[in-house]
Amino acid sequence: MPVVQPASPSLPAAKIRAITTVPLIGESPKGGWSAEIKPEDSIHALIAVHTDAGITGFGSVFTDGRLVQAALKVLEPLFLGENALEPERVTEKLHQNTFWMGRGGSLTHAISGIDIALWDILGQATRMPVGRLLGGTYRTRVQPYCSLLMEQPAEMFKVITRYRKDGFRAFKIGWGPFGRAMNAKLDEDIVRAARDAAGPESRLLVDAGASDAHWPHGLKWAMRTAEMLAKHDVGWFEEALKPDALEDFCHLRRVSPVPIAGGEVLTRRQTFQPWLVKGAFDIVQPDVTKVGGISEQRRIAWMAHDFGVKYIGHGWNTALGLAADLQLASAFPDTDLVEYIGGSPYVDGILREPFVVDSEGYLAIPDTPGLGMALDPEKVARYTPDARLLFQA
Numbered sequence: 001m002p003v004v005q006p007a008s009p010s011l012p013a014a015k016i017r018a019i020t021t022v023p024l025i026g027e028s029p030k031g032g033w034s035a036e037i038k039p040e041d042s043i044h045a046l047i048a049v050h051t052d053a054g055i056t057g058f059g060s061v062f063t064d065g066r067l068v069q070a071a072l073k074v075l076e077p078l079f080l081g082e083n084a085l086e087p088e089r090v091t092e093k094l095h096q097n098t099f100w101m102g103r104g105g106s107l108t109h110a111i112s113g114i115d116i117a118l119w120d121i122l123g124q125a126t127r128m129p130v131g132r133l134l135g136g137t138y139r140t141r142v143q144p145y146c147s148l149l150m151e152q153p154a155e156m157f158k159v160i161t162r163y164r165k166d167g168f169r170a171f172k173i174g175w176g177p178f179g180r181a182m183n184a185k186l187d188e189d190i191v192r193a194a195r196d197a198a199g200p201e202s203r204l205l206v207d208a209g210a211s212d213a214h215w216p217h218g219l220k221w222a223m224r225t226a227e228m229l230a231k232h233d234v235g236w237f238e239e240a241l242k243p244d245a246l247e248d249f250c251h252l253r254r255v256s257p258v259p260i261a262g263g264e265v266l267t268r269r270q271t272f273q274p275w276l277v278k279g280a281f282d283i284v285q286p287d288v289t290k291v292g293g294i295s296e297q298r299r300i301a302w303m304a305h306d307f308g309v310k311y312i313g314h315g316w317n318t319a320l321g322l323a324a325d326l327q328l329a330s331a332f333p334d335t336d337l338v339e340y341i342g343g344s345p346y347v348d349g350i351l352r353e354p355f356v357v358d359s360e361g362y363l364a365i366p367d368t369p370g371l372g373m374a375l376d377p378e379k380v381a382r383y384t385p386d387a388r389l390l391f392q393a
């Protein structure tokens with residue numbers, strides 16, 4: 001039975017009245033996948049949690065909008081009438097009661113968006129930013145790294161030069177021909193071109209994207225490539241191995257001269273445990289829009305911290321994923337970067353006030369209530385057939 005009580009005499013109860021979702025389509029950015037994403041494909045969705053207190057919270061899910069719609073139908077009996085001011089308890093209830101229904105998959109992804117929206121509601125109701133609700137503020141701004149697909153060397157140079165002019169001072173390049181062209185010289189030429197464009201003072205990170213279908217390499221390739229990346233002062237080597245190759249990740253981390261990053265395809269806090277216990281990563285990258293939301297991400301990030309592993313979020317898919325990552329970054333002592341996909345309208349084109357990179361290449365972390373970001377209904381309507389579902393339910 002839902003337990004709905006006011007959190008304090010001055011804080012009115014807020015019950016969940018409805019949860020709605022819309023797919024984002026029409027401008028879906030490429031992923032560098034071998035079966036490439038088309039602009040009309042739905043791979044990201046927005047969620048709204050509506051309450052009887054007049055507060056609406058918003059969240060984001062990294063998956064096909066049709067799967068989110070189906071998941072909400074399954075979850076509805078569990079969330080209707082629940083206390084919208086208790087994100088961790090409510091989302092744990094959803095996790096615990098869907099154990100047999102495909103945990104870790106679409107249901108977990110959808111719960112992620114619900115959880116983000118519930119934290120947004122709690123922040124609005126208490127007039128506090130989500131980061132402070134997570135325990136305290138370690139930073140008020142954070143460096144975004146501009147995430148870009150690998151290109152042929154001359155094009156890679158041009159692309160990085162363009163985003164450097166936009167103010168970014170950290171870059172990640174990945175996927176595309178890297179490793180897939182079976183050409184080690186090309187791989188190094190791309191990285192060299194990126195470093196030349198970024199300049200020696202910028203951070204440069206490399207993502208092999210080995211979670212793509214049928215990744216053709218194994219441990220030996222990853223070891224050789226890590227040595228090459230070290231020559232170009234690369235800050236981390238991400239998804240260098242197939243995403244289930246736990247023992248190989250542990251070996252690679254021990255021998256690689258550059259830090260090893262991964263974990264974006266893992267979901268649920270329990271799944272991260274063996275990867276941290278065995279020492280697979282220097283940097284862990286859970287995705288707040290898939291992993292179970294802010295409640296789950298917070299627990300994974302502190303678990304990683306206790307193992308001496310740095311937590312850097314992967315919620316780049318929409319402005320709300322990034323908003324959640326910003327709040328999380330404010331609440332962890334060593335989270336000094338957030339991922340920022342370059343040139344996606346789902347990040348740059350759906351907010352009332354778009355993100356602004358400051359003169360030193362940083363993003364301010366909002367200290368206003370909730371996620372501190374307001375969706376613009378008219379802008380959202382450009383990318384979904386019926387945006388009213390989100391704002392008027």
Ligand SMILES: [Mg+2]
Nearest residue numbers: 207238239264
């Ligand atoms: Mg990645």
